[in-house]
Amino acid sequence: MVTDAVVFDIDGTLWNASSASARGWNLGLAQLGAQAEVTAGQIAMVAGSPYEKCVEALLPGMRVRHPDLLEVLSDCERASVERDGGKFYDGALEAVSRLAREFDVFLVSNCQDWYLELFLGFSGLGPLLSGVDCHGRSGLPKSEMLSQMKRAHSLAAPVYVGDTAGDEAAARMAGITHIHVSWGFGQPEGNPMIVNSFAELLALLERQEGDGGSSRAPVRPTGSSELATATDYIGSLVEIRVDRPLGSLHPDFGFEYAINYGFVPATSSPDSEELDAYVLGVSEPVERFVGRCVAVIHRLNDDDDRLVIVPDGLQLSDADIRQMTHFQEQHFTSTILRA
Numbered sequence: 001m002v003t004d005a006v007v008f009d010i011d012g013t014l015w016n017a018s019s020a021s022a023r024g025w026n027l028g029l030a031q032l033g034a035q036a037e038v039t040a041g042q043i044a045m046v047a048g049s050p051y052e053k054c055v056e057a058l059l060p061g062m063r064v065r066h067p068d069l070l071e072v073l074s075d076c077e078r079a080s081v082e083r084d085g086g087k088f089y090d091g092a093l094e095a096v097s098r099l100a101r102e103f104d105v106f107l108v109s110n111c112q113d114w115y116l117e118l119f120l121g122f123s124g125l126g127p128l129l130s131g132v133d134c135h136g137r138s139g140l141p142k143s144e145m146l147s148q149m150k151r152a153h154s155l156a157a158p159v160y161v162g163d164t165a166g167d168e169a170a171a172r173m174a175g176i177t178h179i180h181v182s183w184g185f186g187q188p189e190g191n192p193m194i195v196n197s198f199a200e201l202l203a204l205l206e207r208q209e210g211d212g213g214s215s216r217a218p219v220r221p222t223g224s225s226e227l228a229t230a231t232d233y234i235g236s237l238v239e240i241r242v243d244r245p246l247g248s249l250h251p252d253f254g255f256e257y258a259i260n261y262g263f264v265p266a267t268s269s270p271d272s273e274e275l276d277a278y279v280l281g282v283s284e285p286v287e288r289f290v291g292r293c294v295a296v297i298h299r300l301n302d303d304d305d306r307l308v309i310v311p312d313g314l315q316l317s318d319a320d321i322r323q324m325t326h327f328q329e330q331h332f333t334s335t336i337l338r339a
Contacts (some may be wrong), residue, residue, distance in 0.1 A: 003205060005104040005130070005155045007146065007161035007176070008096065010119055011047040012184030017086025017119075018043040024080030025041065029072040030269055032066050034059075044185045048164040050110045050135045054140060078114050085122045091198035093123060098202060099315060100128040104153065108145045108160070112136035142166070146174035165189040179204070191265035194288055195241040201224035204237050204290060205313065230275060230305040231337055233264075233293040240309055241265050241275045258327045260286050264307070277307035280324050281314045296337040297329060308336075 003258060008014055018040040025038050038058050046054040055063070063069045089124060099105055106128060119192035120126045131153060133145045139178060140148070150158055160171040163184020171178035171192075178192045179201065188194065195201045242262035249256055260279035269273040278297070279289050295308040308321055318336045321330070 003103065003159055003177075003261040004156050005106060005153070005158035005203065006099050006135070007084065007106040007108050007149065007158055007160045008050070009160070009164075009167050009284060010107060010109040010116070012159060012163035013089075013167075013181055014045065014092045014096070015086040015088045015119070016044070017084075018047065020081045021077050023084070024077030025073050027080065028069075028076035029059075032069065032072055034062060034069075047161075047185050047294055048110055048166050049111050049249060052094070072116075072186070074112065074127040076110075078118075079141060081115065081118055085118070088123070089198070093125070095198035095202055096123075096125055097128060098204065101193065102206065103129040104155070106130055106141060106149055106153075106158075108134070108149060110135040110142055110166075116320070124274070130260065142170035143173035146170055146176055149238045150174065159205070168192055171176070191241055193265070193290075195290070200290060230296040230298070230307060231274075231339070233307055234296060234337070236289060237294055237312065238264060238277070238293050238307065239288060239311060240307075241288055242278055242279065242286050246282070247285055255327060259324055260289065261328075262289075273304075274308065276304065277309050278321075278325055279309045280316060280321065281310045294338075297334050298337050300335065301335045302332050 011052070013018065021043045022038050029036050036059060041056075042058055046057045049057070052070065055073060059069070066072075096105060105128060107116070111134045111135060116132060116134045116137065120132070131149055133149060135142070135145075138145060146160060149155070154203040154300070157177070159177040159179050160167065160174075161179045161181060162168070162171070163181045164186030164189060166186070168178045168180060168188050168190060180188045180192045181201070182194055182195045184195045193204065195204060240262045242260045243256050244250070244261040246257060246260045260282055261276070262279065263274040263276050265274065279291060282289065289309065291309040292312045293307050294310050297304060297306040297308060308316070310316060321336055326338065
């Protein structure tokens with residue numbers, strides 16, 4: 001399956017406007033005579049939730065004493081964000097612009113409608129986007145916004161790029177692959193793909209020159225129940241979750257892992273486990289790794305293939321692969337597949 005669209009969250013993913021929002025809220029609280037203040041950190045903590053839930057989470061019960069709380073805070077926040085804007089994360093605007101040349105790009109956020117419009121004004125991304133939606137506009141939960149966008153635009157395999165467990169859950173409910181960005185406001189709860197920079201996101205979604213074929217790299221949906229065909233991954237960038245890092249011991253047989261060894265999250269292989277992978281060419285233990293699949297070790301006497309993942313650009317011969325995986329593959333009869 002190929003990725004045909006990239007959907008972005010806004011707050012904590014593309015920019016951070018929590019300082020401007022906090023200043024606006026505090027101005028509104030002062031106007032109301034409320035004895036309370038909020039910090040940018042607190043705003044960031046609840047970012048990603050609909051506005052009403054953010055207010056209740058940070059100012060519980062205050063709407064009883066101040067019935068116009070939502071309107072006053074919203075007006076003051078709008079003026080503050082309109083004046084100061086937010087800070088775009090490094091590479092964000094360039095990455096969206098670049099991806100828009102290859103994919104349909106959308107925005108889906110739980111923000112208010114005016115906030116989305118201000119973001120579009122500050123970013124200048126509007127002409128590049130195929131669609132936008134937010135809770136303040138449609139009144140829908142994020143999962144339903146994603147589902148509607150998928151249906152309305154006949155998207156076969158979109159990915160949703162976000163920064164919170166709520167984004168991850170919304171994508172899962174909508175049947176969409178989630179890519180978690182590590183620089184945002186939250187932490188993932190499951191095993192989504194994780195990127196640490198927009199450069200990594202571009203590498204994950206784009207094929208580099210010389211790969212041949214489509215410019216869109218195969219991405220298998222998180223939670224897919226389809227049986228993973230190992231050779232489908234050859235030539236693609238793949239995220240590996242490493243559960244047996246370099247230097248660790250096999251839990252049953254006690255031998256030491258001479259390389260990092262793990263699996264492709266949310267896949268299924270013929271042995272009913274997730275698809276396994278060797279990470280070669282990395283000289284230190286890692287927990288996760290995004291690299292290119294250059295080969296598959298196909299076992300002839302065991303119903304379980306292994307991907308061979310390397311840093312992008314590294315070339316390994318079959319002899320190199322045999323030597324580096326010998327510590328475990330010596331017990332099996334196998335062949336190395338390159339296509």
